[in-house]
Amino acid sequence: MQNPHEERALLEVRGLSKRFGGVAALSDCSLSIAAGSVTAIIGPNGAGKSTLMNLIGGLFPPDSGSIVFDGRDITHEAAHRRARGGMVRTFQISRELGQLTVFENLMLAGQDARVENALVSTFLRGRVARSERRVAERARRLLERVGLFRLADEPASALSGGQKKLLELTRALMLKPKLVLLDEPAAGVSPPMVRELCDTIAALRAEGLSFGIVEHDMDLVAELADRVYVLAEGTRLTAGSYAEVTRDRRVVEAYLGGVA
Amino acid sequence: MIAYLVTILTLVSIAAIVALALNLQWGLCGMVNFGIVGFVALGAYTTALLALAGTGPILALAGAVAVCALAGGLVALLSVRLSEEYLAIVTLGFGEIVRVVSLNEAWLTGGALGLPGIPRPLIESVPSESYDWVFLGLCLLALAAVFLLLESLTRSPFGRLVRAVRDDDVVAATLGKNVLRTRVVAFAVGSGVTAVAGGLQAFHFSYIDPSQFTPIVSAYAFMAVIAGGRGSNRGILLGACTVMVLLEGSRFLKDFVEVLDAEQLASIRLILIGLGLILFLIYRPQGFGREPRRSAGSLLGEAAADGRERTS
Incomplete structure (x- = not known):
C-alpha cells in the first residue's frame, strides 16, 4: 500500500x-x-x-x-x-499564550534566541529593534493572510x-x-x-x-x-x-x- | 518628623527594589520565590563583609550582585526537575539556610551579634547632619536604575519570552524556546537585583544581624507585587509605597486612640494591615497596574519609519 x-x-x-x-x-x-x-x-x-x-x-x-x-x-x-x-x-x-497579545504570540515564535538573550535585549537596542521590525513585518503579513490582523492587539485569551x-x-x-x-x-x-x-x-x-x-x-x-x-x-x-x-x-x- | 520621613523613604526604596526583583521572578516569569529574604540577607552580608574588608562600596555591591545572581541561578537550576510548586519549597528552604548559617557561623557573620561598623558610602565627604538625605538620594538613584533596567527588560524580546514561559512552558518549548535557560536567567537577574537592596540595607543601618531578615520581608515583597499588579513595574512602585504606608502609617494610631495600651494597639495594627490587604484584593484584585504589552502598531510604525529612512 x-x-x-x-x-x-x-x-x-x-x-x-x-x-x-x-x-x-x-x-x-x-x-x-x-x-x-x-x-x-x-x-x-x-x-x-x-x-x-x-x-x-x-x-x-x-x-x-x-x-x-x-x-x-x-x-x-x-x-x-x-x-x-x-x-x-x-x-x-x-x-x-493568553496574557500575550495575538501579535506578541507571533513575535515570540518568530524571534531568534540570540535576540531574546537578556544581555542583548538590554544593551544592543539597535540590533534588537531592527530584528523586531523584520519579525513584525512577517507577523503582519501572516495575520493579514488568515484575517486576524484586526485582532492583533487583543490578548490571545480573548479569541474564539x-x-x-x-x-x-x-x-x-x-x-x-x-x-x-x-x-x-x-x-x-x-x-x-x-x-x-x-x-x-x-x-x-x-x-x-x-x-x-x-x-x-x-x-x-x-x-x-x-x-x-x-x-x-x-x-x-x-x-x-x-x-x-x-x-x-x-x-x-x-x-x-x-x-x- | 522629617528625619523619620527620610528614613521611611529610604526603607521604601529598598523594599521597592526587592518587590521589583520579585516581579521579574514571580510576576513575569511565574517563579514563586518565598525565600527572597534569603537573597536580601546574602546580598547584605556579602556587601558588609566586602566593605569591612576594605573594598569600596561600589565594588562591594557589585560583588554582592554577582554572588546573589550565581546563587539564584543555582537555586533555579536545582528546581528544574521539580514541578513549579516545588520551587516555592526550595526557595523557602534557601531562605532558612541563609538565616541559620548567618546565625551560627559566627566566625564569618558574627552570629546573633551581627556585623557592626559597616562603612557607609560617602560618609567622609558629606557633613553628618545632611548624610541621611544624601543616602536617601543614593537609594532613590539605585531604585531608578533598577526600575529602568527592569522596565526595559520587560518590554524587550526577553520580557516577552519570560511572560510566554510563565503562561505555558510547554508551548514556549514547542516554539523553540529554551525554557530552562530562560527561567535560570530570569531568576538570576532577579536575585542580583535583590542583592542591591540587601547591600543598601547593610549600608543604611551600618549594622546587620539575622533578626533583620525574617520571612516578613518576603511577605512585604509579595504584598507589594500583588497590590502593584503582577507584571507591572510602575504599579509595583506604587504597591511598595502603599504597603509601607499601611505598615508605618498605622504606627501613628497611638496618637489618636488613647483608650488602648501599646500592646493592644500593636495587635490592632496587624489586624488593620490584614484587613486593608483583603479589602484591596476584593476591590482591586488586578492591582494598580497591568503588565506592558507591545502593540502591533508600535512595532510596525517603527517599520514604516525605518523604510522611509532607507529610501531617503
Whole structure:
C-alpha cells in the first residue's frame, strides 16, 4: 500500500512504543511523512494519536523506537531543539499564550534566541529593534493572510475557539518550519472556520510545506490527506489513501469498537 | 518628623527594589520565590563583609550582585526537575539556610551579634547632619536604575519570552524556546537585583544581624507585587509605597486612640494591615497596574519609519 508518488520521507517514525504505568498507549508504531504532503493520522479515541504527537513533539521520551526528522535522529532531542530544527506542533486543546497579545504570540515564535538573550535585549537596542521590525513585518503579513490582523492587539485569551486554532497555525508558521503537526485542528471550530483552515492548509502545501494532521473530521481528512494512517489500540492498523483505508473493514470495526 | 520621613523613604526604596526583583521572578516569569529574604540577607552580608574588608562600596555591591545572581541561578537550576510548586519549597528552604548559617557561623557573620561598623558610602565627604538625605538620594538613584533596567527588560524580546514561559512552558518549548535557560536567567537577574537592596540595607543601618531578615520581608515583597499588579513595574512602585504606608502609617494610631495600651494597639495594627490587604484584593484584585504589552502598531510604525529612512 505504498503511495507510488511518495517522495523523500521528511519524518520517519520507527517502532515507537510508550507505556504509562500498565497501559500501553503506543506499541511498535511506525509511519512516515513525505516531504510536501499532508499525512493524516486517524483512529478512535484512545488509539494513541495524542501520545504519538507528544512523542514526536518531544514532550516525553519513548520507551523504545526512533524518530528521524530531515535525516537527523531526534529521538532524544529536547522539544525546543526540534522546533528550531523545523518541526512545529499545535495542540488538541488550543494553548495560546493568553496574557500575550495575538501579535506578541507571533513575535515570540518568530524571534531568534540570540535576540531574546537578556544581555542583548538590554544593551544592543539597535540590533534588537531592527530584528523586531523584520519579525513584525512577517507577523503582519501572516495575520493579514488568515484575517486576524484586526485582532492583533487583543490578548490571545480573548479569541474564539476557531480563531485560536488559526492563531496556533500562524504562530507555527512564524518559525519557518518544514513540517507542521496539527493536533485536531478542526475540533470545536465552526464550519466556516474549518473551510478557511482547509484552504489555508491546502495553499501552504502548494507552497511546499508538509503537514501531519491528527483529525476526527473525516471531510477535512478526505479533502486534504495524501496519505492516511489508521491507529487503533496503540498500534498501526493500516495505511493508504483515504479511499483505501475507508474501504478497509478493519477500520470500520475499529471505529465501531469491534477490533479483534 | 522629617528625619523619620527620610528614613521611611529610604526603607521604601529598598523594599521597592526587592518587590521589583520579585516581579521579574514571580510576576513575569511565574517563579514563586518565598525565600527572597534569603537573597536580601546574602546580598547584605556579602556587601558588609566586602566593605569591612576594605573594598569600596561600589565594588562591594557589585560583588554582592554577582554572588546573589550565581546563587539564584543555582537555586533555579536545582528546581528544574521539580514541578513549579516545588520551587516555592526550595526557595523557602534557601531562605532558612541563609538565616541559620548567618546565625551560627559566627566566625564569618558574627552570629546573633551581627556585623557592626559597616562603612557607609560617602560618609567622609558629606557633613553628618545632611548624610541621611544624601543616602536617601543614593537609594532613590539605585531604585531608578533598577526600575529602568527592569522596565526595559520587560518590554524587550526577553520580557516577552519570560511572560510566554510563565503562561505555558510547554508551548514556549514547542516554539523553540529554551525554557530552562530562560527561567535560570530570569531568576538570576532577579536575585542580583535583590542583592542591591540587601547591600543598601547593610549600608543604611551600618549594622546587620539575622533578626533583620525574617520571612516578613518576603511577605512585604509579595504584598507589594500583588497590590502593584503582577507584571507591572510602575504599579509595583506604587504597591511598595502603599504597603509601607499601611505598615508605618498605622504606627501613628497611638496618637489618636488613647483608650488602648501599646500592646493592644500593636495587635490592632496587624489586624488593620490584614484587613486593608483583603479589602484591596476584593476591590482591586488586578492591582494598580497591568503588565506592558507591545502593540502591533508600535512595532510596525517603527517599520514604516525605518523604510522611509532607507529610501531617503
